[in-house]
Amino acid sequence: MSSCAARPMVGAVVLTMNDRPDEFPRAVASLLAQEGIDLDVIVVGNGCQPEQVPDGVRTVALPENAGIPEGRNAGAAGVGGDYLFFFDNDAHLPDTDTLARLVSEFRRDSQLAYVQPRISDPATGVTLRRWVPRLRASDPARPGVVTVMAEGAVMIRRDAYDRAGGWPGHFFLFHEGVELAWRLWDLGCTGRYVPDIVVHHPATDPARHDTFYRLNARNRVWVARRNLPFSLVPLNLATWCLITLWRIRDRQALRVTLAGFREGLAGAHGPRTSMSWRTVIRLTRAGRPPIF
Template sequence: MSSGAPRPTIGAVVLTMNDRPTEFPRAMDSLLAQEGVDLDVVVVGNGCEPAQVPDRVRAVALPENVGIPEGRNIGADNVKGDYVFFFDNDAVLPATDALARLAAELDRDTHLSYVQPRIADPDTGVTLRRWVPRLRAGDATRPGTVTVMAEGVVMVRRSAFELAGGWPGHFFLFHEGIDLAWRLWNHGHTGLYKPDILVHHPATNPARHERFYRLNARNRVWLARRNLPAPLIPFNLATWTLITLWRFRERTALRASLAGFREGLRTDPGTRSPMSWRTVARLTAAGRPPIF
């Protein structure tokens, strides 16, 4: 990017529940230290009045916890910028040019709608499999086109984000990144994984409790019902069921997963907008058929 080129405009969205008093200030310091971009930042308090908010940052307090995807939608509505950067409140940007480099990728390719950096634990350097947005996640340092995203740290082109309808707010938690990515691809866009741009994030696993398994299962069903052509829905759900039976041997996990599966079938998944068969072919060619 030449010195005379306009600086990319980025709206950054951070959610908080005031439960990370040590991590949150570090996250905000690293975000506000970014160079080479025009940055507009909002902190959304999900069911709280945000605390520890820096002077340069706006705050939005929500009276109740509306869930992560809807909180991010509200945040995106409250920032300006050609690109929107969604940033977990316990992550850290170790380099001050991270946002400028992500934006440069979007500047270079108008068909590109989102870019994800590599997320790694700051102490061990480990990148968890769920942070690598492809099926073959063994080598976290391999870049390339991707069809899903790790939604906690990702930059999205605003025009594409709005065209796709934003995050599925009613999901509350889990699989909203796949839903958004599929809809972006269905509008002719692509995604990119850039592992040479690094973000630090503690490598912790989400709590495994009944609500986790229930929401995980419910949203997998909603994801298929909202986005897939009708003939592919049973294949997708059958694949998910087999994987669940293989992964979760503990009775509580299976019971909660099956309850979530039934809930997903019986309840409204939100607006149905099935992807075209051309999109199915493009996703398959990119390495991830939408039955997985």
């Protein structure tokens, strides 16, 4: 067999709304510059026909903005490869061997379902706490097994992604990474954070989205109701409420958050597939009990 035939295939998914004319071309160019792998890139226009797309890169145009997780699902359905790489369109890969190094992590561990690199701001080098997929996030350079993921730059084993059912498309935005990670763990898989592999992404505030507080609260409820054993759902949500009341000082933001919480309790969370108690124990041993 030739060395070319033995190269791993990675399917890369990038979303666009044609609103980042500088960042988007840089993101795609950094993907196309990757070495040591075969690459299949697809750009999904979320409610638009993608623009600024290089020759040879396929596109999918969704008729309306279906949200980030459903847009990623649409892209994943259109690419090949044993590995899927989901990539924000304002990020970029500073090195040409980034994807090959991520693939190598999978080849060392057959149980590994997803690998997350360290995400850092290109100007400051700062890695935000929300980008570190564990509870003790003060040291972003510490590697190890993780039970959640930062969705904007993550590689997932294709067969595990398919068995888990992909991203929860109706979430639209926020917490889809927790949902998918929990489902992958419930399949008997694990995740790994590899901070010596770096991806650049501007350090933005998720609260810049006008739907942040509502969807953040609603989807947190949905994740618990869809995935946890019944007895853990109230513990998870009570913990989240206490932390939220402690963190949020703005009254308007708190009102919107509570409205989103009530919306989540009202239903529409979709099919429920409770994780096993064995998975609860595995997550706890890995450092993150699923009540947090």
